[in-house]
Amino acid sequence: MKKILEGSRAIAETVRNIGIDVISAYPITPQTHIVEDLAKLKADGEADYEYIRTESEFAAMSVLIGAAATGARTYTATSSQGLLLMTEVLFNAAGMRLPIVMTDANRAISGPINIWNDQQDAVTMRDAGWIMLYGEDNQETCDLHILAYKIAEKCLIPVVVNLDGFVLTHTVEQVDIAEAKLIKKYLPAFKATEKLDVKNPLTFGAFVTPGQYMEIRQELHDDLRASKKVMAREMLDFKKIFGRKLSLVEYYGAKDADTVVVAMGSVLGTIKEAVDELNKVGKKVGVVKISSLRPFPAEELLKLIGSKKQILVIDKSVSLGEEGILSGEIRRSFYGQSKAKIVGAIMGLGGRDITKEMIKQTIVTAKKTNEQTIFVGK
Amino acid sequence: MKILLTAKPGTTSLVKTGNWRESHYPEIDHEKCIGCGQCELACPEGICFKTGEQNSKGKFFYEKDLDYCKGCGICAEVCPVKAITMREEKK
Incomplete structure (x- = not known):
């Protein structure tokens, strides 16, 4: 449905429609409106995800690692210093091959402290093993979120969707918000092949010796490279269902x-x-x-x-x-x-x-x- | 993704971590051993164990498990009768 709304609200409504199980976040300018809107949707009974407001971004991403390991579809959003604070956990999310999706409202990094937009924050996680997407406007950013879950769950690689803080997050423009029914056609429910389950205990993120580490890292590297083909294919599929073009x-x-x-x-x-x-x-x-x-x-x-x-x-x-x-x-x-x-x-x-x-x-x-x-x- | 990244509980012991040992390993002189068990208590890896066998003096002597020993030498340090010697390991 076409709506005139703020970029953050558009992302929140899209994320709600995608059908998330667990959202965990900590507010930071200029991401705040996104997680605030998601909390409000939940409080108003218009969403059925678990919403966990943690004490820091480090904890927010850690909660999502746990949730994703149980097979849940997860989401968080952050910005700037918040992204830096969760850095250690970001590498783990990718290394553990958990299909977490995150929004980064791109903002400058301290110091000097500055809350306005540039793209310095996300590039610091360039080598963390995440897929990194960038939206030009609010419509494209919302669409990239839907695509993000598709690729993340197919490739078992987490995805960050970037949009320029304030320039997009706080700008009101027309966005066609994809309906939940339509999204379901494109994005089937996530079925984890392995998950945390009390009846069948498993260790996630286990320790490995020099004998195994390199092959595991190389596989993430190879799969990240191969995800480009998956993405190109999924972008074509996206156009068939939603009528809007996405491209690398x-x-x-x-x-x-x-x-x-x-x-x-x-x-x-x-x-x-x-x-x-x-x-x-x-x-x-x-x-x-x-x-x-x-x-x-x-x-x-x-x-x-x-x-x-x-x-x-x-x-x-x-x-x-x-x-x-x-x-x-x-x-x-x-x-x-x-x-x-x-x-x-x-x-x-x-x-x-x-x-x-x-x-x-x-x-x-x-x-x-x-x-x-x-x-x-x- | 083809490599399995999860592990079943209790599988840690399948990984023979003894190959991290840098340069020295303990050798226990069974005849000197008085079976006091100080080495077992002090070992951070729990690799010193009672064999259940007796030496000529009738003492139940101890043995080490090099599959997991890291070569720290604490056992040799605490042994009251100097029955444990750290030997250089040639790999």
Whole structure:
């Protein structure tokens, strides 16, 4: 049903419709409205999940590990410092192959303390073994949540769905909220092959010696890589049932572009506007949206824009002392296989606005610069 | 996912953790042993055990289980009659 509502509310209603067994969370700006709305739905008798408000994010994720091990479908949401606090547990969730789904309302990391949006928080968990998805707008973010459960439960790998804090979580726009009945058609009930059961005791997260550890880690690595194929297939299925397109990478703009901008998240809307205006005056510019940081669509990107002259990657995060996370990913994926000049622009840290004019200007700057990474603040 | 990540209860003992032992293992001189059981009490891994057999002096002597011994040497330290010697292990 189409509704005009806040991004957080849209996610909460979608999560409720997905049919969750256990939600455990701790509030943090700008994620708060999501878990507040989920608590309210439960309190108002409009949802039947167990809602556990823990004393910290570390505990929230730990509760979900226990719940997921019993075969329950689980959910949490967090942001920034909260995500950092649960880091240790995130690695365990992936290593134990529990299909937990989490929303991360992307926010800057302290210090200095800052509650506004950038994407530094989630990239710190890039190597935790989770699938990492990024929504451009509230509709896509809601849709990615439905997809997330499908992939998580098929691949037995947890999924984090990222959306830009405030920019999306606190923005009111139209979202078609998928009905529970329709979701059920796409996403059957989760049946764990192994679960905690008092009648048939099992140890989860058992200790392993050097004799077993490596193979288990390699299997997670291999399965995470293979999840890209599963995702591509599930995205097609998603369109059949919900009528909306999801994709690992999406191209927008002039077909014969020699310059391409690459980004993740809500900034894509602004970039598309800038690209439209540049295309109108005959500039050959395009933009690529990346929806998945893990698994990374390296081959897909190479096929799509490997032959371009100039690639400008806009990052709302930075591996301090080196470069933006996304530009680094693209540089390694393109190494030896593309002649494109790749420039990474760090923009929008700590909630700094990214305007159309800044993007247009940065496209020009990127052509001239000899630097691999530039900071663009105005 | 093909590797089974769960374990049945009581299966820990199937993992012979003795291969973590770094360099030394205990050797018990059965003739010197007085059967006091101090080694069994002190061992953090519970690998010193009463064999039920007697030496020439009629003492029920102790033995070690190297399948789980980590080679810490506490048994040798607490033995009141120095019946336990830590020997260098060549792997």
